[in-house]
Amino acid sequence: MxxxxxxxxxxxxxxxxxxxxxxxxxxxxxxxxxxxxxxxxxxxxxxxxxxxxxxxxxxxxxxxxxxxxxxxxxxxxxxxxxxxxxxxxxxxxxxxxxxxxxxxxxxxxxxxxxxxxxxxxxxxxxxxxxxxxxxxxxxxxxxxxxxxxxxxxxxxxxxxxxxxxxxxxFRKPTASAVQNVLAKICRAEGVDIDPLAISKIAENANGDLRAAIRDLESLAYGYGSVTSEDASVLTGRVVRKDMYALMDAVFRKKDPQLAFHTYNEVDEDPGTVALWMEENIPYECHSTGDLVRCCERLSRADVYLGRIMKRQNYGFMSYARDMMTSGIPEALHSKKVTCDRFRFPQYLMKMSRSKSSRSLRRSLCQKLGYLTHNSGSRIQNDCYDFYRTMAMSDPEFRVMLVRDAGLEPEELGFLIDQKMDSKQVKQAFEEAFPKEEKEPKKTSPRKKASKKEQGLDFAVPEKKEEPAAKTQTSVGKTVPDPEVRGPSEKAVTDDKGSMKADDASAKTTPAPPKKTQKSLFDF
CATH class of the missing domain: 3.40.50.300 (P-loop containing nucleotide triphosphate hydrolases)
Structure with missing residues (x-):
C-alpha cells in the first residue's frame, strides 16, 4: 500500500x-x-x-x-x-x-x-x-x-x-457508482470495511471520486479495519458553485430556499448576479405577469444595491439578496420551463471587448487635461468631442497635440478615428518632430598642383594693386571715390549729404518671415 x-x-x-x-x-x-x-x-x-x-x-x-x-x-x-x-x-x-x-x-x-x-x-x-x-x-x-x-x-x-x-x-458520479469503485479497491487492497462506512465515505465526497478514494486510503492506513464509527469522523466539503447553478435554482427549479443557499455558495458579487438575472429574465418568463413581477423584484434589489454604494450601509445587502434569490422564484407563476442554455450578460461581454479602448481614451483625456489644466474626467465629459472635431479637421491642431500633449500614435489614431499607422498620424508626428537634416559629407580639398608640376616654374612678376582712394562725406562716413568705381556705378547724394550706390545688385529682397509653431491658445 x-x-x-x-x-x-x-x-x-x-x-x-x-x-x-x-x-x-x-x-x-x-x-x-x-x-x-x-x-x-x-x-x-x-x-x-x-x-x-x-x-x-x-x-x-x-x-x-x-x-x-x-x-x-x-x-x-x-x-x-x-x-x-x-x-x-x-x-x-x-x-x-x-x-x-x-x-x-x-x-x-x-x-x-x-x-x-x-x-x-x-x-x-x-x-x-x-x-x-x-x-x-x-x-x-x-x-x-x-x-x-x-x-x-x-x-x-x-x-x-x-x-x-x-x-x-462531465457530471458528478452518483453515490452508488462511487460505492462500487470503493468496494473494488477494498477487495484489491484487502481492507476490511463496513458497508455502512463505504456509504458514508461516498456521500461525504459529494461526487468527488478522487476525494472519496483518498478518504478511504487515510482511514485504511489509520484504523486497518474501517467501521461506520470511523467513517463518521469525516466532515463535509465546501464546494463552490457557479452562476449556472444559481440560474438553474432560480428559473428552472423555482425553489427559493435552494436559490438562497446556492447564492451563498457562488463566488460572485451582488452586482454581477443582478446582471445575470437581468439578462435571463426575458427568456425565462413565459407570461407578461411573470415578466412584470420579476422586473419589479430585480428593480427593488437594484435600489438596495444603490443605497449600499451611496450610504455605505451594508445592512441593505440582505434585502437585495432576498429580492434576487427568493423574490424572483416566487414571482414565476407559469409552470412552463425552457431548456435553453443560460445567457452570459451582454454588458460584461461589451465591457470586456471595450476595455482597451476605454483605457486608451482615459489616458488620452488625462494628457489633454494636463495640457489645459483640467481634470481628465472633465475633458472626457465636456470637452472630448470638441478636441475630436478639431483634430479631425485641422492638421495643425493635430501637430500641436502631438508636440505639446505628448500623444502616442495609438492615442492620436483613436482621437481621429484612424489606425496608428495611417497617413494622417504619420504626417502629424513627422511635422511635430522633424528629423534633423543630415550634414553634408566633408570632402578633402583637392590639392592644387605646383607650378613646377604644371611646367610654369619660370618667374612671373606680380602686379601690385594700389589702395583705393577714399573720400569723406559730410557726416563723417567714408565712401569709395567715384573715379575708382566701375562704369556701371554712380554716386548719389541725398539731402543729408550721404551717398548711395545705384547698382541693381545692391538691392536685396527681404527674407521671408519664419514660420512659428502654434500652441493650443492660438486656435
Whole structure:
C-alpha cells in the first residue's frame, strides 16, 4: 500500500470512466476524426467540478488511441512564452519523443497536448497565456484538450473557446457508482470495511471520486479495519458553485430556499448576479405577469444595491439578496420551463471587448487635461468631442497635440478615428518632430598642383594693386571715390549729404518671415 491509490487505480481506458459514458463516447468520436486528418474543431474542452475524472479521461484517451501526451498543469510555468515553447511547438511540428527530440508522425505517432486547469490563468505569473491558447486551438496540427473547472471563467477571457472548440460536460458520479469503485479497491487492497462506512465515505465526497478514494486510503492506513464509527469522523466539503447553478435554482427549479443557499455558495458579487438575472429574465418568463413581477423584484434589489454604494450601509445587502434569490422564484407563476442554455450578460461581454479602448481614451483625456489644466474626467465629459472635431479637421491642431500633449500614435489614431499607422498620424508626428537634416559629407580639398608640376616654374612678376582712394562725406562716413568705381556705378547724394550706390545688385529682397509653431491658445 505504498503507492497513492488515486494513481494506482486511475482508469486505463475510456471504458473504465465512472459515471460519464456519454462524455467518453464523444471523446472517442472526436479522436477518431484525427485518423482522417485535422477536424474542423481541433481542441476539446472538458469541463466539470474537480475530482470527477477529466484528467484521467484525457490520459485514457491517449492510451486508447496510442498517442503520446504533453501535459501542462497549474504547477508549471504557463506564461505565453512557456506555452509557445512547449504546447504550441508540439501542436505545430508533428511530434517529439519523451526526451524532447522531434520525430516524424510515422516514427512517433500523434501527441495529445493537454492543458490542465486552463481557467486558472491569473496575474503576471501567467501573463500572455490567453493569446497563445487562442492560437493553439485554432492552428494546432495535433489534438488539444483543455481541462477546466469553470468554463464560464475561461470564456470570459476568450470568446474563441466557445466557437472553436468542442465542449464536453462531465457530471458528478452518483453515490452508488462511487460505492462500487470503493468496494473494488477494498477487495484489491484487502481492507476490511463496513458497508455502512463505504456509504458514508461516498456521500461525504459529494461526487468527488478522487476525494472519496483518498478518504478511504487515510482511514485504511489509520484504523486497518474501517467501521461506520470511523467513517463518521469525516466532515463535509465546501464546494463552490457557479452562476449556472444559481440560474438553474432560480428559473428552472423555482425553489427559493435552494436559490438562497446556492447564492451563498457562488463566488460572485451582488452586482454581477443582478446582471445575470437581468439578462435571463426575458427568456425565462413565459407570461407578461411573470415578466412584470420579476422586473419589479430585480428593480427593488437594484435600489438596495444603490443605497449600499451611496450610504455605505451594508445592512441593505440582505434585502437585495432576498429580492434576487427568493423574490424572483416566487414571482414565476407559469409552470412552463425552457431548456435553453443560460445567457452570459451582454454588458460584461461589451465591457470586456471595450476595455482597451476605454483605457486608451482615459489616458488620452488625462494628457489633454494636463495640457489645459483640467481634470481628465472633465475633458472626457465636456470637452472630448470638441478636441475630436478639431483634430479631425485641422492638421495643425493635430501637430500641436502631438508636440505639446505628448500623444502616442495609438492615442492620436483613436482621437481621429484612424489606425496608428495611417497617413494622417504619420504626417502629424513627422511635422511635430522633424528629423534633423543630415550634414553634408566633408570632402578633402583637392590639392592644387605646383607650378613646377604644371611646367610654369619660370618667374612671373606680380602686379601690385594700389589702395583705393577714399573720400569723406559730410557726416563723417567714408565712401569709395567715384573715379575708382566701375562704369556701371554712380554716386548719389541725398539731402543729408550721404551717398548711395545705384547698382541693381545692391538691392536685396527681404527674407521671408519664419514660420512659428502654434500652441493650443492660438486656435
Amino acid at each position: 505504498a503507492d497513492d491509490w488515486t494513481e494506482k487505480y486511475r482508469p486505463q481506458s475510456l471504458n473504465d470512466i465512472v459515471g460519464n459514458p456519454s462524455a467518453a463516447a464523444t471523446m472517442r468520436q472526436w479522436a477518431e476524426q484525427w485518423n482522417r486528418g485535422a477536424p474542423p474543431k481541433r481542441a476539446l474542452v472538458l469541463m466539470g467540478t474537480p475530482g470527477i475524472g477529466k484528467t484521467s479521461s484525457a490520459e485514457a484517451l491517449a492510451r486508447d488511441m496510442g498517442w503520446g501526451i504533453v501535459e501542462m498543469n497549474a504547477s508549471d510555468q504557463r506564461t505565453g512564452e512557456a506555452i509557445r515553447n512547449v504546447a504550441l511547438r508540439a501542436s505545430y511540428f508533428n511530434t517529439f519523443d519523451d526526451d524532447g527530440n522531434f520525430m516524424s508522425v510515422k516514427d512517433g505517432g500523434m501527441k495529445l497536448v493537454v492543458l490542465d486547469e486552463a481557467d486558472s490563468l491569473f496575474g503576471n505569473a501567467d501573463r500572455g497565456a490567453m493569446p497563445v491558447i487562442n492560437e493553439l486551438i485554432k492552428c494546432a496540427r495535433q489534438p488539444v484538450i483543455l481541462i477546466v473547472n469553470d468554463f464560464y471563467e475561461l470564456s470570459r477571457k476568450s470568446s474563441a473557446v466557445k466557437t472553436e472548440t468542442v465542449q464536453i460536460s
